[in-house]
Amino acid sequence: MARPGFRPHVAIGGVPVHAMLVPFPIVCFTGALLTDITYLSSGGQVQWANFSQWFLAFGEMMGALAALMGLIDLFRTPRADRPSIGYIHFAGSAITLTLGLFNNFVHARDGWTGVAGTGIILSVLTVLSLIVTGFLGHRLAYVHQRGRVVADERTL
Template sequence: MPTRSVPSAAAIGGRPIHAILVPFPIACFVLTLAVDIAYWQTGTLMWQRFAEWLLFAGLVTGGLAALAGLIDAIARRPLRQSHHTWVHGIGNVIVLLLAFFNSLVHARDGWTGVVPWGLGLSAATVLVLLVTGWIGLGMVFRHGAGVSDHD
């Protein structure tokens, strides 16, 4: 249980925007890996097209989530002073950079758009997401980041 909560500065109706947006890029990037594997196994071009759209949606929603997280980090001193915040934030910037380069790789035609580099970048993106997600959950559950006190 956190010792004290640190409410989100970027919130709508008391709900933290960062926490609302984060599931979307996570789902998009994990599904990108899944459809890359499907393309690798089947060679069906449809899977590469799905990956391109998933990467685009993940980058847009990830950028919005990053902006909301940055607002929280800047506005709340306890978050700004925590090394967990910076590791989480920098890790997620790395996720977005990997996804951006993955999007460029997927823009190539056919097999070379996915195998081997697109598939590798998708896997690396998901691995970094696992680490940053773990850190982010720790920030919420152990340090009360984005948690409001309720009477």
């Protein structure tokens, strides 16, 4: 018999708030990578480094808010119904936010030293981490949600 499954508790109109907030850090961290690449290919136009800093700062704020909503959903679910993938998704999201925070600190240095080298590497690692946690979040939302198994796990 299948477990009842994971169901979000913080929702507006039936839509989980966590799912509403997650696109913001995804776009911001991806935008930071793209503006880093543009900065390096433009010969050091400092405004692109500034865009990266703003993307990283806003991505951190919205990511922290999304993480809070996700934690509420995860821990308000009875322990027996919590899928283990939720903990893995949480850990991956914490790693992503930590990488983004360190990336923001690195980008706070002057333009070239903030982006070239460590900054671009952290931007790439942050986006790669987003891809992994996004996949895990997808599995959590579409396989383990709404009190039933939504799809056969072998098909996803």
